[in-house]
Amino acid sequence: MRSLLGLFTGLALVSGTACSSSPETPPETSALPAALQTAPAESTVAAPDTTPAPVASAEDTMPRPASTIQTPSAPPASTLASAPGTFRARVTLLTTEETTDGFLVILRIDTVTGRGASTPPLAAGNEIRARIEKSVDRAETLGRAGLSAETTLRYQKLMTTVQPPPPSWQVVVIH
Secondary structure, three states, rough: OHHHHHHHHHHHHHOOOOOOOOOOOOOOOOOOOOOOOOOOOOOOOOOOOOOOOOOOOOOHHHHOOOOOOOOOOOOOHHOOOOOEEEEEEEEEEEEEEEEOOEEEEEEEEEEEEEOOOOOOOOOOOOOEEEEEOOOOOOHHHHHHOEEEEEEEEEEOOOOOOOOOOOOOOOEEEEO
16 A cells, blocks of 8 residues: 555656645646756647638628629530430431321431430431431421431430331430
8 A cells, every 4th residue: 555655656746746735835846857857848739810800891792783793604505514315416317207296317417516424425427317206396397308407316225126116316405
């Protein structure tokens, strides 16, 4: 028991606290030899910034005239991303066949302007079979052979036993 009390007292002296029952006795500042004592090091942690945040002036809170407001401009149509499974291109209509609900056509791709994810690759010069429903705006104008237009096509592989199988491409928008 005496050894534990001596150990505790030694630890208290090393840590800078004294075990004294009298409150008048100030604790020792350090039990370390003078050679090992160092001055308190300067803190390397930056003090928090206590400068006040800038206050908005009356000029900043006033509504601006419409001529000075900058509105973001829309990117050109050629840089817009296409939806998955869609393809945007300028096409020329080679042949057409009218059906009850639209047209079956063969299109030649003149220029590619956009392609969505998971869309089969097509390049300029390719010819594809497609269908155009009559409900598509301007379907009648593209329904004549030799016309050229900017279109958005959608790819959908159809599971059918009908022979010949319907085309997998469908014109969804004629721009």
